[in-house]
Amino acid sequence: MAVLEILKIPDERLKRVCEPVEAFDGALRAFLADLEETRQAGPAAVGIAAPQVGRLQRIVILDVPARPKSSSHGHLVLINPEILQWDGYELGREGCLSVPDYTGNVIRAERIGLAALDPDGRRCEYEMEGFEARALQHEVDHLDGLLFIDRVVSRRTDLFRRKVYRKGGR
Amino acid sequence: MNNWKMVTLVGEDRPGIVADVTDALYRNGWSLGEASMMRLGGNFTIMMMVAGDGDLEAALAPVAEKLGLRLHVDAISGGLHRHLAPNIQVRVMGADRPGIVARVTGALAKTGFNILELESDVAGTEEAPVYIMTIQGVADATLESLRRAVEGLDEEGMDVSVSPIETLIG
Numbered sequence: 401m402a403v404l405e406i407l408k409i410p411d412e413r414l415k416r417v418c419e420p421v422e423a424f425d426g427a428l429r430a431f432l433a434d435l436e437e438t439r440q441a442g443p444a445a446v447g448i449a450a451p452q453v454g455r456l457q458r459i460v461i462l463d464v465p466a467r468p469k470s471s472s473h474g475h476l477v478l479i480n481p482e483i484l485q486w487d488g489y490e491l492g493r494e495g496c497l498s499v500p501d502y503t504g505n506v507i508r509a510e511r512i513g514l515a516a517l518d519p520d521g522r523r524c525e526y527e528m529e530g531f532e533a534r535a536l537q538h539e540v541d542h543l544d545g546l547l548f549i550d551r552v553v554s555r556r557t558d559l560f561r562r563k564v565y566r567k568g569g570r
Numbered sequence: 571m572n573n574w575k576m577v578t579l580v581g582e583d584r585p586g587i588v589a590d591v592t593d594a595l596y597r598n599g600w601s602l603g604e605a606s607m608m609r610l611g612g613n614f615t616i617m618m619m620v621a622g623d624g625d626l627e628a629a630l631a632p633v634a635e636k637l638g639l640r641l642h643v644d645a646i647s648g649g650l651h652r653h654l655a656p657n658i659q660v661r662v663m664g665a666d667r668p669g670i671v672a673r674v675t676g677a678l679a680k681t682g683f684n685i686l687e688l689e690s691d692v693a694g695t696e697e698a699p700v701y702i703m704t705i706q707g708v709a710d711a712t713l714e715s716l717r718r719a720v721e722g723l724d725e726e727g728m729d730v731s732v733s734p735i736e737t738l739i740g
Contacts, residue, residue, distance in 0.1 A: 443739055444739060445739045445740055448740070492735075492736070492738060493655075493736070494738045494740065495655075495737050495738070496739065496740055497739065501653060502653075503737050531738065534738055535738055538738060548740075
Protein backbone atom coordinates (compact mmCIF):
# COMPACT_ATOMS: atom_id res chain seq x y z
CA MET A 401 0.00 0.00 0.00
CA ALA A 402 1.22 3.44 -0.83
CA VAL A 403 -0.04 7.00 -1.16
CA LEU A 404 0.46 7.91 -4.81
CA GLU A 405 1.33 11.32 -6.14
CA ILE A 406 -1.69 13.31 -7.36
CA LEU A 407 -1.08 14.89 -10.75
CA LYS A 408 -1.86 18.60 -10.85
CA ILE A 409 -2.73 20.87 -13.76
CA PRO A 410 -1.17 21.57 -16.24
CA ASP A 411 0.03 17.94 -16.37
CA GLU A 412 -0.75 16.68 -19.88
CA ARG A 413 -1.67 13.23 -18.61
CA LEU A 414 -4.85 14.70 -17.13
CA LYS A 415 -6.04 15.44 -20.68
CA ARG A 416 -5.69 11.94 -22.08
CA VAL A 417 -8.54 9.55 -22.78
CA CYS A 418 -8.04 6.45 -20.63
CA GLU A 419 -8.07 2.81 -21.75
CA PRO A 420 -10.53 0.22 -20.45
CA VAL A 421 -9.30 -2.26 -17.85
CA GLU A 422 -8.96 -5.77 -19.27
CA ALA A 423 -7.11 -7.73 -16.56
CA PHE A 424 -8.87 -8.24 -13.23
CA ASP A 425 -5.85 -9.52 -11.37
CA GLY A 426 -3.69 -8.97 -8.31
CA ALA A 427 -2.01 -5.97 -9.89
CA LEU A 428 -5.40 -4.30 -10.28
CA ARG A 429 -6.32 -5.06 -6.67
CA ALA A 430 -3.01 -3.65 -5.44
CA PHE A 431 -3.57 -0.48 -7.46
CA LEU A 432 -7.11 -0.11 -6.12
CA ALA A 433 -5.76 -0.29 -2.56
CA ASP A 434 -3.20 2.41 -3.34
CA LEU A 435 -5.79 4.59 -5.05
CA GLU A 436 -8.12 4.37 -2.05
CA GLU A 437 -5.29 5.16 0.34
CA THR A 438 -4.39 8.17 -1.82
CA ARG A 439 -8.00 9.41 -1.81
CA GLN A 440 -8.12 9.21 1.96
CA ALA A 441 -4.73 10.83 2.47
CA GLY A 442 -5.65 14.21 0.94
CA PRO A 443 -8.41 16.74 1.45
CA ALA A 444 -11.85 15.19 1.87
CA ALA A 445 -12.44 13.96 -1.67
CA VAL A 446 -15.63 12.05 -2.43
CA GLY A 447 -14.01 10.46 -5.44
CA ILE A 448 -10.80 9.82 -7.29
CA ALA A 449 -10.00 8.61 -10.79
CA ALA A 450 -6.97 6.57 -11.86
CA PRO A 451 -5.57 9.20 -14.25
CA GLN A 452 -5.25 11.58 -11.29
CA VAL A 453 -2.37 9.41 -10.16
CA GLY A 454 -1.02 8.91 -13.68
CA ARG A 455 -2.58 5.52 -14.42
CA LEU A 456 -4.46 6.00 -17.69
CA GLN A 457 -7.11 3.36 -17.12
CA ARG A 458 -10.86 3.65 -16.68
CA ILE A 459 -11.02 3.23 -12.89
CA VAL A 460 -12.97 5.36 -10.42
CA ILE A 461 -13.50 5.19 -6.67
CA LEU A 462 -16.52 7.00 -5.27
CA ASP A 463 -17.44 7.44 -1.64
CA VAL A 464 -20.23 9.93 -1.14
CA PRO A 465 -21.54 10.01 2.42
CA ALA A 466 -25.30 9.45 2.65
CA ARG A 467 -27.31 12.53 3.61
CA PRO A 468 -30.92 13.04 4.63
CA LYS A 469 -31.90 14.55 1.28
CA SER A 470 -29.41 12.84 -1.01
CA SER A 471 -29.16 9.10 -1.49
CA SER A 472 -25.83 7.36 -1.93
CA HIS A 473 -24.42 3.91 -2.55
CA GLY A 474 -21.50 4.58 -0.20
CA HIS A 475 -18.08 3.26 -1.16
CA LEU A 476 -17.91 2.06 -4.78
CA VAL A 477 -15.13 0.83 -7.02
CA LEU A 478 -16.20 1.37 -10.62
CA ILE A 479 -14.19 -0.15 -13.46
CA ASN A 480 -14.90 0.88 -17.05
CA PRO A 481 -17.93 2.93 -15.94
CA GLU A 482 -20.34 3.98 -18.61
CA ILE A 483 -23.10 6.52 -18.15
CA LEU A 484 -26.15 5.15 -19.93
CA GLN A 485 -28.64 7.91 -19.30
CA TRP A 486 -28.88 11.46 -18.06
CA ASP A 487 -31.86 13.31 -16.67
CA GLY A 488 -32.30 16.91 -15.56
CA TYR A 489 -29.53 19.36 -14.88
CA GLU A 490 -28.38 21.52 -12.01
CA LEU A 491 -25.61 23.90 -11.13
CA GLY A 492 -23.18 23.00 -8.36
CA ARG A 493 -19.80 24.02 -7.08
CA GLU A 494 -16.83 21.74 -7.69
CA GLY A 495 -13.18 21.55 -6.89
CA CYS A 496 -10.60 18.88 -7.65
CA LEU A 497 -7.54 17.28 -6.10
CA SER A 498 -5.78 17.98 -9.40
CA VAL A 499 -6.76 21.68 -9.44
CA PRO A 500 -5.54 23.20 -6.16
CA ASP A 501 -7.09 26.39 -4.77
CA TYR A 502 -9.82 26.85 -7.34
CA THR A 503 -13.53 26.06 -7.33
CA GLY A 504 -16.20 26.83 -9.87
CA ASN A 505 -19.78 26.22 -10.89
CA VAL A 506 -20.51 23.33 -13.21
CA ILE A 507 -23.76 22.11 -14.74
CA ARG A 508 -24.32 18.37 -14.33
CA ALA A 509 -27.18 16.00 -14.86
CA GLU A 510 -29.30 15.52 -11.72
CA ARG A 511 -29.83 11.82 -12.24
CA ILE A 512 -27.85 9.26 -14.15
CA GLY A 513 -27.98 5.58 -14.96
CA LEU A 514 -24.64 3.83 -14.90
CA ALA A 515 -23.11 0.48 -15.77
CA ALA A 516 -19.66 -0.54 -14.50
CA LEU A 517 -17.62 -3.58 -13.58
CA ASP A 518 -16.63 -4.37 -10.02
CA PRO A 519 -13.04 -5.33 -9.04
CA ASP A 520 -13.82 -8.95 -9.99
CA GLY A 521 -15.09 -7.99 -13.42
CA ARG A 522 -18.78 -8.44 -12.69
CA ARG A 523 -21.18 -6.04 -14.34
CA CYS A 524 -23.25 -3.83 -12.01
CA GLU A 525 -25.81 -1.13 -12.72
CA TYR A 526 -26.59 1.88 -10.58
CA GLU A 527 -29.06 4.73 -10.51
CA MET A 528 -27.57 7.85 -8.96
CA GLU A 529 -28.91 11.29 -8.14
CA GLY A 530 -27.85 14.60 -6.68
CA PHE A 531 -24.43 14.87 -5.14
CA GLU A 532 -23.47 11.28 -5.91
CA ALA A 533 -24.48 11.67 -9.57
CA ARG A 534 -22.42 14.87 -9.71
CA ALA A 535 -19.38 13.13 -8.21
CA LEU A 536 -19.66 10.27 -10.68
CA GLN A 537 -19.86 12.64 -13.66
CA HIS A 538 -16.83 14.55 -12.36
CA GLU A 539 -14.82 11.30 -12.11
CA VAL A 540 -15.95 9.87 -15.46
CA ASP A 541 -14.85 13.17 -17.03
CA HIS A 542 -11.33 12.44 -15.75
CA LEU A 543 -11.39 9.17 -17.71
CA ASP A 544 -12.17 11.18 -20.85
CA GLY A 545 -9.41 13.71 -20.22
CA LEU A 546 -11.78 16.41 -19.01
CA LEU A 547 -11.51 18.48 -15.84
CA PHE A 548 -14.28 20.47 -14.18
CA ILE A 549 -12.49 23.63 -15.30
CA ASP A 550 -13.32 22.57 -18.87
CA ARG A 551 -17.00 22.89 -17.92
CA VAL A 552 -17.03 25.86 -15.52
CA VAL A 553 -19.74 28.34 -16.34
CA SER A 554 -19.57 32.08 -15.74
CA ARG A 555 -20.30 33.11 -12.22
CA ARG A 556 -23.17 35.12 -13.63
CA THR A 557 -24.66 32.10 -15.34
CA ASP A 558 -27.43 30.73 -13.24
CA LEU A 559 -30.03 28.28 -14.36
CA PHE A 560 -32.03 31.22 -15.65
CA ARG A 561 -29.90 30.69 -18.71
CA ARG A 562 -30.51 27.12 -19.65
CA LYS A 563 -27.77 24.93 -20.94
CA VAL A 564 -28.15 21.33 -21.85
CA TYR A 565 -25.64 18.85 -20.57
CA ARG A 566 -23.87 16.99 -23.34
CA LYS A 567 -21.65 13.97 -23.10
CA GLY A 568 -18.07 14.91 -23.77
CA GLY A 569 -18.74 18.64 -23.32
CA ARG A 570 -16.68 21.31 -25.06
CA MET B 571 4.80 38.54 -3.12
CA ASN B 572 3.67 41.43 -0.99
CA ASN B 573 3.60 44.34 -3.40
CA TRP B 574 0.11 43.82 -4.79
CA LYS B 575 -1.86 46.81 -5.92
CA MET B 576 -5.57 47.07 -6.61
CA VAL B 577 -6.32 48.81 -9.88
CA THR B 578 -9.73 50.19 -10.77
CA LEU B 579 -10.53 51.26 -14.33
CA VAL B 580 -13.97 52.45 -15.40
CA GLY B 581 -15.18 53.95 -18.63
CA GLU B 582 -17.57 53.70 -21.53
CA ASP B 583 -17.56 50.18 -22.93
CA ARG B 584 -15.96 49.46 -26.30
CA PRO B 585 -14.15 46.52 -27.84
CA GLY B 586 -10.44 46.10 -26.97
CA ILE B 587 -10.29 47.60 -23.47
CA VAL B 588 -9.00 44.42 -21.79
CA ALA B 589 -6.52 43.75 -24.58
CA ASP B 590 -5.05 47.25 -24.46
CA VAL B 591 -4.93 47.49 -20.66
CA THR B 592 -3.33 44.09 -20.14
CA ASP B 593 -0.87 44.73 -22.96
CA ALA B 594 0.26 47.91 -21.20
CA LEU B 595 0.68 45.95 -17.96
CA TYR B 596 2.64 43.21 -19.67
CA ARG B 597 4.96 45.61 -21.52
CA ASN B 598 5.79 47.35 -18.25
CA GLY B 599 6.50 44.16 -16.33
CA TRP B 600 3.34 44.00 -14.22
CA SER B 601 1.51 40.74 -13.68
CA LEU B 602 -2.15 40.07 -13.06
CA GLY B 603 -3.62 38.30 -10.05
CA GLU B 604 -7.31 37.92 -9.30
CA ALA B 605 -9.56 40.15 -11.34
CA SER B 606 -13.17 41.00 -11.94
CA MET B 607 -14.06 42.68 -15.23
CA MET B 608 -17.56 43.29 -16.47
CA ARG B 609 -19.92 45.59 -18.26
CA LEU B 610 -22.26 47.46 -15.93
CA GLY B 611 -24.82 49.80 -17.41
CA GLY B 612 -22.85 50.44 -20.60
CA ASN B 613 -19.60 51.04 -18.72
CA PHE B 614 -16.77 48.58 -18.61
CA THR B 615 -15.43 48.08 -15.11
CA ILE B 616 -12.14 46.49 -14.15
CA MET B 617 -10.96 45.67 -10.66
CA MET B 618 -7.75 43.71 -10.63
CA MET B 619 -4.81 42.80 -8.48
CA VAL B 620 -1.47 43.48 -10.15
CA ALA B 621 2.05 42.95 -8.91
CA GLY B 622 5.35 44.34 -10.10
CA ASP B 623 7.79 47.16 -9.64
CA GLY B 624 7.82 50.74 -10.79
CA ASP B 625 5.24 53.43 -11.34
CA LEU B 626 2.02 51.62 -12.15
CA GLU B 627 -0.01 54.77 -12.70
CA ALA B 628 2.52 56.02 -15.24
CA ALA B 629 2.41 52.65 -16.99
CA LEU B 630 -1.38 52.73 -17.34
CA ALA B 631 -2.00 56.45 -17.83
CA PRO B 632 -1.49 56.47 -21.63
CA VAL B 633 -3.89 53.60 -22.27
CA ALA B 634 -6.44 54.98 -19.80
CA GLU B 635 -6.37 58.31 -21.57
CA LYS B 636 -6.62 56.76 -25.01
CA LEU B 637 -9.65 54.66 -24.00
CA GLY B 638 -11.32 57.27 -21.81
CA LEU B 639 -10.98 55.23 -18.62
CA ARG B 640 -10.74 56.61 -15.12
CA LEU B 641 -7.81 55.03 -13.29
CA HIS B 642 -7.35 54.47 -9.59
CA VAL B 643 -4.57 52.56 -7.84
CA ASP B 644 -4.35 51.44 -4.20
CA ALA B 645 -1.58 49.58 -2.44
CA ILE B 646 -3.16 46.56 -0.71
CA SER B 647 -2.00 44.17 1.95
CA GLY B 648 -3.70 41.07 0.50
CA GLY B 649 -2.35 38.37 -1.74
CA LEU B 650 -3.27 35.31 -3.74
CA HIS B 651 -4.55 32.01 -2.35
CA ARG B 652 -6.79 33.58 0.26
CA HIS B 653 -10.01 32.17 -1.07
CA LEU B 654 -12.90 31.42 1.21
CA ALA B 655 -15.26 28.74 -0.04
CA PRO B 656 -18.87 29.93 -0.05
CA ASN B 657 -21.26 27.67 1.80
CA ILE B 658 -24.48 29.65 1.38
CA GLN B 659 -26.25 31.07 -1.65
CA VAL B 660 -28.98 33.67 -1.37
CA ARG B 661 -31.24 34.56 -4.28
CA VAL B 662 -33.48 37.59 -4.16
CA MET B 663 -36.10 38.62 -6.67
CA GLY B 664 -38.74 41.28 -6.38
CA ALA B 665 -40.36 44.34 -7.88
CA ASP B 666 -37.62 46.94 -7.88
CA ARG B 667 -37.95 49.45 -5.07
CA PRO B 668 -35.58 51.30 -2.75
CA GLY B 669 -33.96 49.38 0.05
CA ILE B 670 -34.05 45.77 -1.13
CA VAL B 671 -30.31 45.20 -0.88
CA ALA B 672 -30.03 47.00 2.44
CA ARG B 673 -32.90 45.00 3.97
CA VAL B 674 -31.67 41.61 2.84
CA THR B 675 -27.99 42.12 3.53
CA GLY B 676 -28.77 43.84 6.83
CA ALA B 677 -30.74 40.80 7.99
CA LEU B 678 -27.93 38.49 6.87
CA ALA B 679 -25.18 40.60 8.45
CA LYS B 680 -26.81 40.23 11.86
CA THR B 681 -26.20 36.49 11.65
CA GLY B 682 -22.51 37.03 10.89
CA PHE B 683 -22.96 36.15 7.20
CA ASN B 684 -19.96 37.28 5.15
CA ILE B 685 -20.65 38.17 1.50
CA LEU B 686 -17.97 36.90 -0.87
CA GLU B 687 -19.73 37.83 -4.06
CA LEU B 688 -22.85 39.76 -4.95
CA GLU B 689 -24.32 40.17 -8.38
CA SER B 690 -27.40 42.18 -9.03
CA ASP B 691 -29.30 43.20 -12.09
CA VAL B 692 -32.55 44.84 -13.02
CA ALA B 693 -34.69 42.81 -15.39
CA GLY B 694 -38.21 43.43 -16.63
CA THR B 695 -39.08 46.71 -18.31
CA GLU B 696 -38.69 50.41 -17.57
CA GLU B 697 -42.30 50.45 -16.34
CA ALA B 698 -42.11 47.23 -14.34
CA PRO B 699 -38.51 46.67 -13.28
CA VAL B 700 -37.65 43.47 -11.43
CA TYR B 701 -34.61 43.36 -9.19
CA ILE B 702 -32.63 40.11 -9.21
CA MET B 703 -29.71 39.52 -6.89
CA THR B 704 -27.58 36.49 -6.13
CA ILE B 705 -25.20 36.41 -3.20
CA GLN B 706 -22.64 33.80 -2.31
CA GLY B 707 -21.10 33.90 1.11
CA VAL B 708 -19.84 32.14 4.18
CA ALA B 709 -21.81 31.69 7.35
CA ASP B 710 -21.25 29.78 10.55
CA ALA B 711 -24.95 30.22 11.36
CA THR B 712 -27.25 27.32 10.54
CA LEU B 713 -29.35 27.29 7.40
CA GLU B 714 -32.46 27.48 9.58
CA SER B 715 -31.32 30.61 11.40
CA LEU B 716 -30.37 32.29 8.11
CA ARG B 717 -33.80 31.49 6.69
CA ARG B 718 -35.43 32.81 9.84
CA ALA B 719 -33.41 36.02 9.49
CA VAL B 720 -34.89 36.76 6.06
CA GLU B 721 -38.35 35.22 6.41
CA GLY B 722 -40.18 38.47 7.17
CA LEU B 723 -39.02 39.92 3.84
CA ASP B 724 -41.25 37.62 1.81
CA GLU B 725 -44.27 39.53 3.10
CA GLU B 726 -42.81 42.74 1.68
CA GLY B 727 -42.96 41.29 -1.83
CA MET B 728 -39.41 40.03 -2.00
CA ASP B 729 -38.77 36.46 -2.96
CA VAL B 730 -35.74 35.45 -0.88
CA SER B 731 -34.30 31.94 -0.98
CA VAL B 732 -31.37 30.71 1.08
CA SER B 733 -29.73 27.48 0.00
CA PRO B 734 -26.57 25.61 0.97
CA ILE B 735 -23.60 25.34 -1.36
CA GLU B 736 -21.74 22.12 -1.01
CA THR B 737 -18.46 22.03 -2.89
CA LEU B 738 -17.66 18.67 -4.38
CA ILE B 739 -14.00 17.69 -4.31
CA GLY B 740 -13.18 14.88 -6.70
